[in-house]
Amino acid sequence: MFYVLLALRAQLRQRGAFSDRPEPRLDSLLDLVALGTVADVVKLDANNRVLVAQGLTRIRAGRMQAGIAALFRAAGREAKSASGFDLGFALGPRLNAAGRLADMSLGIECLLTDDVGRAWALAQQLDAMNRERREIEAQMQQTALTELAEIDPSGCTTLTLFNPSWHQGVIGIVAGRLKERFFRPSVTFALADDSGELVKGSGRSIPGFHLRDALDLISKRHAGLLSKFGGHAMAAGLTLRTVDVPRFKEAFEAIGREWLGTDSLTRVLETDGDLEDAYVTPQFAELLDNLVWGQGFPAPVFSTEFEIASQALVKERHLKLQLMRGRQRYQAIWFNRTEPLPARALIAYRLVRDTWNGVARVQLVVEHALG
The missing domain is CATH 3.10.310.30 (Diaminopimelate Epimerase; Chain A, domain 1)
Structure with a gap:
């Protein structure tokens, strides 16, 4: 749709439609283009990565639609450090929740409105719907797993x-x-x-x-x-x-x-190998976050053998871990995982930068484990 608008503007330019009026600035729509591309899991080929990168640049600079700014606020995310993961896992689910549980027009209005107050009210509604969606999903998933236990x-x-x-x-x-x-x-x-x-x-x-x-x-x-x-x-x-x-x-x-044969039903996870302790830092995680990752262009996944120093459930849905390698201790989380890990495991993980009370730290997001 963005390219249709570009082509339309070019055609109108040739016809002299802008001789007495300014041309529309379509780059102001790039935050929407980035959100739609990532949230709809579009393959990030070279062209789409450019579009998403430009959209993220605008969002980080504060030049975004009122609704997108409101959704970042409702999700508790910092727009000035926006990443593709924020678009796919924070904003996207809140917009989708309206269509799943109520009326998708709420999400559309949130993205279209120029009224900051209205955008914030809609973002709060979408956030509440997303929490309800997560509760329903958790109950359904538990029922499904109980049935599969047999x-x-x-x-x-x-x-x-x-x-x-x-x-x-x-x-x-x-x-x-x-x-x-x-x-x-x-x-x-x-x-x-x-x-x-x-x-x-x-x-x-x-x-x-x-x-x-x-x-x-x-x-x-x-x-x-x-x-x-x-x-x-x-x-x-x-x-x-x-x-x-x-x-x-x-x-x-x-x-x-x-x-499907046996090989087809065997999960294969490709990683970028081990990561030296010197790179497990908030600065390196921020460097990765600033790049564009997504469908067809996945973020780096590293694999390291750790000792499991401690593990506990957060909100009864996520496994929070303290991992040790030598004298180094790292914070980690495995989303939507409830089963505990053994005392030692080979863990595949992504690096993310986590800020709490103004202090930046690195966190490992676990993708898989063998042990």
Whole structure:
């Protein structure tokens, strides 16, 4: 859309439309371009990285839409040190929460308004919705994990779960959590309406398993099973009759057994290797934060063997760790992880800069561990 606007401006310029008026400054939209690119998980090729970098530069300089400034404030993030992670994991979820639980127009208005007061009021509403979304998601995820406790995922190539109490606005997030946890293509279902006759499903996949193609194959093998479906390789949605969920589960697993071998179901995590203690500093973490990372251009992930000095749950959802290597002690956190680690483990992590009461420190964000 940004390039359409650029082309339109160029065409109007050729036609002399700006002979008696100033040309519109489209660079003022780059903060929105950056947010949309990152939050929608668009591949960061060379062109998109330039756009996101320019948008982040404007945000850090304080030249941003009133709504984006309000969302940074509501999320407790500093706009002057904005990163791609802030756009993807702080602002994006708050905007998406409106569409999942209420009316997406709230998020749209927040981004469009020029009224600072109105933007702040909307950002607070979106923040409250996001907290509600997280609570619903946590409950649904716990229910799903409880159900899976009775199943050995290693004996399955796919996961299909349905619970009539689930909220259809959050099933995609739960499917994603299950996919990450068990490394299996996962589909979760919730009731589509109060009649109980139809269910809506949301799926998330792993490399090597094209989810939309799998649904297309199911629709051809089992005519009438799917009322509708759509999506792409890694994510898809579908609707079917509630009574047909068991049939779908069997059909989905059958394709999984055809397409996925043992190697495909083995998670492979590539890292940038060990990181010397001298680089585990707030300054180096800030240097990394200032660059543009995201889909197709991932941030560096390092791997080091640590002793686990202490570990405790934060908000009953995240594992807070103190790690030791030699005499050096580091703070770390593993989001959405509740199981404890052994006394020693090989840990894959990202570096982030954390500021508390004006004091900057480095924190390790754990991605995976072996031990």
